[in-house]
Amino acid sequence: MRELQYRHAIREALDEELARDENVVVMGEEVAQYNGAYKVTEGLWEKWGDKRIVDTPISEAGFIGMGVGASMLGVRPVMELMFWSFHSVAFDQLVNNASCVRYMSGGLINVPIVVRGPANGGTGVGATHSHCPESLFAAFPGLKVCAPATASDAKGLMKAAIRDNDPVFFMENTKLYGLEGEVSDPSEGDHLVPLGLAEVKREGSDISLIAHGISVLHALEAAETLASEHSISAEVVDLRSIRPLDQDTIINSVIKTNRAVLVDESKPFAGVSSQIATLIQEHAFDHLDAPVKRVCTIDAPAIYSPHIENEQLPNPRRVVEQVLAIA
DSSP states (O other), X not given: OEEEEHHXXXXXXXXXXXXXXXXXXXXXXXXXTTOOTTSTTTTHHHHHOTTTEEEOOSOHHHHHHHHHHHHHTTOEEEEEOSOGGGGGGGHIIIIIIITTHHHHTTTSSOOOOEEEEEOOOOSSOOGGGOOXXXXXXXXXXXXXXXXXXXXXXXXXXXXXXXXXXXXXXXXXXXXXXXXXXXXXXXXXXXXXXXXXXXXXXXXXSSEEEEEOTTHHHHHHHHHHHHHHHHOOOEEEEEOOEEESOOHHHHHHHHHHHSOEEEEESSOSTTOHHHHHHHHHHHHHGGGOSSOOEEEEOOSSSOOSSXXXXXXXXXXXXXXXXXXXXXX
């Protein structure tokens, strides 16, 4: 094991898959000579050249459409969106085409495309650059959505996503890019994290904190506070994959702890946590000793002021408050 930044873990996954399969290509705005807006693709153009690392025009509709078409013909494109907020420009290509082609062709045509980039608030870039659309895309059958919280999961999920024959939308967080974490060395074997497999990041007995993406880190910090200051043992479940969703790990955790707080950076209305709450109500209602609580982004467009935006988003203090309300 060694320490890698989150962005470097994704880069290593891309590099390994470019070496493994000649059909893998990376495309997006400034991914080549400029090394990517967030330096995730740094060094890949020099190593792999113009045909494998391709700069695109500033036209999401155009290059996402090109990637979808290429994937239908056997290419495995990894498309970078500078912000997932720009998904709306290419919505028809992402949802009406990529998600439906395999079904409408009777399984004859695969669409092995990965679309990746930052999907988060908290960086003071305003409402049009701060969306978390994972719940939106998870609503469409045919699409797969994941949101890794750690460097190790970022690498393993990216490699699994590139090898998948369905479209996978990979939600990253700019606030995670510089964080380091343990990642296995390539000499230790191929590091894959299957899509649709959650992980218990911290064992607990009194309450389940269920989260994905950066919210996992907020949940872990809240769990430390709850243990040290309130003698409450919180279990932290990292969804990792939004769709497919690991329902068994969620339900087993709630059956074990009898309480749940859902931590989710998307908006509360029809968000990921809404789906999880329904799932718990349907499959673990008799085990609940208190109502399911949620800690989501306050339901308004992203606030530009950094201090106010930090309070708009989930944070460890808000998680602790919700836990104490039902403990």
